[in-house]
Amino acid sequence: MTVPSFVVSGDTDQVVEISTDGACLGNPGPGGWGAVLRYRGHEKRISGAVPDTTNNQMELTGAIEALAALTKPSTVVLYTDSSYVRNGITKWVAGWQRNGWRTADKKPVKNVELWQRLVDEESRHSVTWKWVKGHNGDHYNEIADELATSAAKSLRDG
Template identity: 50%
Template sequence: MENITNNEIVIYTDGGCSGNPGPGGWGCVILDGTKETTLSGGESPTTNNRMELTAAISALRAVCDSPELKCRPVCVYSDSQYVKNGITSWIKNWKKNGWKTAAKKSVLNKDLWEELDILFNSLSVEWKWVKGHAGIKYNEICDSLCQEEIHKRM
């Protein structure tokens, strides 16, 4: 079990698809210090970025829906710079600019960003990036869950 300090919940997430767009899947592992919970799902057709976002949303929703977990600090590990940078940095300007990018284009996946933003702001969340496909145990589990979901939709 991951070394969890300060009553922290540790979450790993991953999403992907076969083709972009194509059949997609997502997976997450929630470590609360006493147990490991895995969640997964998918869509077809979808994009890699939508599945990465859905993995994070699903994990944080599970924490928010649990009276025992929702008051604890959370650390989310994602191999997606898009998710990590989007929620910790880019989203501030997107909202300020009416959901437009710096290039004045509409933000893609706005529906998911809005949902992730609500969850993020209702919890105490720290985001960390991890290298994908680098042998990190829980990231690899998430990738396996993701691949299983993709194959269900092919």
């Protein structure tokens, strides 16, 4: 899957705002992710779908693909309604890495490949992670949710 890039100038005093979401029709089942990228008055909406996935995988993929779409290192504020993504990247991932991608109770980290991709994408940027309550009227979260849900439904319905 090729995700269109979102061209930024690399001007670090300008912030790229990103809202992401993931959706799954069944868990596991067909899933989708969506993101809205905003920079200097421009907006880009991206989305994708996977035939057999989980909601958490789609939440992670939304953040990964949004950061990957940025053409240059950027200052980013990324909004997610997933506590799993926000807590994972801001609180848990450093310990997982120290423990060889194992949890505190020595079990393998779930979705490790996606977490590793997210760490790689985040390392290219200066990211501030913000949690927003889902389905609570946040305009861009609602758009990201619609993108993710539509992508999953389109895949499911052919």
